[in-house]
Amino acid sequence: MLNGKTALITGGTSGIGLATAKLLHANGAKVAITGRKPQELDGVREIIGTDVLTLQTDVLSRDALRMMASDVHSAFGALDIFFANAGVAYVTPLATTDEAQYDRLMDTNVKSVFFSIQAVEPFMREGGSIIVTTAWLNQVGVSGRAVLSASKAAVRSFVRTLSAELLARRIRVNAVSPGLIETPILRGVGQSESPGQTEAEFREYLADASKLIPVGRLGRPDEIAAAVLFLASDASSYMLGSEVVVDGGFAEL
Secondary structure, three states, X not given: OOOOOEEEEOOOXXXXXXXXXXXXXXXXXXXEEEEOOHHXXXXXXXXXXXXXXXXXXXXXXXXXXXXXXXXXXXXXXXXXXXXXXXXXOOOOOOOOOOHHHHHHHXXXXXXXXXXXXXXXXXXXXXXXXXXXXXXXXXXXXXXXXXXXXXXXXXXXXXXXXXXXXXXXXXXXXXXXXXXXXXXXXXXXXXXOOOOOOOHHHHHHHHHHHHHHOOOOOOEOHHHHHHHHHHHHOHXXXXXXXXXXEEOOOOOOO
């Protein structure tokens, strides 16, 4: 499906990013991923293969994002697919959230998405595909999630505006909107920035959350990866500015 195409995934060492890297690679794409920790990047090469390009990148640094784009350009020549997936998630209650927590969440989830797209866009082929990760939270109001929800609503807006801006180059910008997916980042959704949650408490949270989802379970990273594969491929060539919601019906029913 993706033979001869090149792909870059930020936040590709675990969860949705790793599942997507595996799937795009399995479908013929040359894949590059970013992560912060060298040992996690090494682990990805062990899982997927040594032909995966791994880049230690701080997405909060514009210089690092420029270097990321330059490294991908040097390795691949041009980029067909960019999945802006890196992000953080934790609760931000109105009464207790401080400026540092606000800034970290918005800088990671919004600022880094904008500037990572800015960095890679010059190296993208015409007809390429950009995918960003939004969330079910941009459609509903949930107590304690004000900043996280706002960050996902902001990147949902990017999908529309950047689609219009890149239309002349036929670069499509779309979003995948996961519901509650069993990934490492999920620990932060119901916790503070520095959760002290035990494994038993986390499992209890998952069980309670599953009862709220119409299909009766949390999603799997590979289910989100399948949606990203669709948006990355020519099968979605008539889609731009769109959001594919994969949430077990959580935000709709």
